[in-house]
Amino acid sequence: MTKHYARFSDISTSEKILNTVFLLTIGLAYLVALINMYYTHQGRDGKPGLSIEDIVILYHGSNDQTRLGAAINGIMEPNLKYKSDKEVILKWIYKGAEEPGYNNDIAPILNRDCVHCHNPQINPSLPDLSHFSGVSEVARSGGAPLPVLIRVSHIHLFGIAFILYFIGRIFLLCDINIYVKRIAVVIPFAAMLLDVLSWFVTKSISSFAYVVVLSGALMGLSMGIQILLSIYQMWLYKPR
Numbered sequence: 001m002t003k004h005y006a007r008f009s010d011i012s013t014s015e016k017i018l019n020t021v022f023l024l025t026i027g028l029a030y031l032v033a034l035i036n037m038y039y040t041h042q043g044r045d046g047k048p049g050l051s052i053e054d055i056v057i058l059y060h061g062s063n064d065q066t067r068l069g070a071a072i073n074g075i076m077e078p079n080l081k082y083k084s085d086k087e088v089i090l091k092w093i094y095k096g097a098e099e100p101g102y103n104n105d106i107a108p109i110l111n112r113d114c115v116h117c118h119n120p121q122i123n124p125s126l127p128d129l130s131h132f133s134g135v136s137e138v139a140r141s142g143g144a145p146l147p148v149l150i151r152v153s154h155i156h157l158f159g160i161a162f163i164l165y166f167i168g169r170i171f172l173l174c175d176i177n178i179y180v181k182r183i184a185v186v187i188p189f190a191a192m193l194l195d196v197l198s199w200f201v202t203k204s205i206s207s208f209a210y211v212v213v214l215s216g217a218l219m220g221l222s223m224g225i226q227i228l229l230s231i232y233q234m235w236l237y238k239p240r
Helices: 013-041 052-059 067-073 084-094 099-113 132-139 146-171 178-204 206-235
Strands: none
Touching: 013 052, 013 146, 013 206, 052 067, 052 178, 052 206, 067 084, 067 132, 084 099, 099 132, 146 178, 146 206, 178 206
16 A cells, blocks of 8 residues: 655645745745845955955955954945044054054944944844954954854754754655655755855865855755745646
8 A cells, every 4th residue: 555645735725825925934034134144244355245255254364354354444334423433443453453442442433333233132143343352353364263153053053954944844745756855855954064064164274165155055046946846836736
């Protein structure tokens, strides 16, 4: 006797509606996350737009400029209330980013213009600019520090793993080749793990920034295919 597995044709319309609104919401949330990633990380190299060099500076660092200097020259410059503050911060970085200068000149600027976003309570994925130790990490050459990578990676793994699981559970109801389905549900998890692992490798080997980009793109593409195929089969596909 052949065991029958559930397909979209076996579930109720109410379940289809629930699955569809969930998938559409996750898809929209992912697009917003991509936009947020663009505006968060673009301009680190002092040029508009997100480039591979921005990713290298984020994880590996740069011999030419610090993370804070790159941000002040790029994405963070419009957030400064007074344009002259840019030179104050860059001069402080150039002189060695010491604590007395931070307390006297830099802290008032950052507390006024930057801390409303750059603090761990609001956005743990951004550098903490609310105190000297956090500012010092991004005011000196080098990429993201190891404790920051560990903190962000554990949040990333926990959160996205749950999302991929629920998308995969719905995708399993698709009427497609079983071997294709088994590979398809594994790919986004493997891409996510490779993405996070490549953050740590890029800290030592800058060329691994390409792996960060490619693995992230693979995860997003595979997740998008699962969402679109699931919605198509729920409402438009007619099983034989």
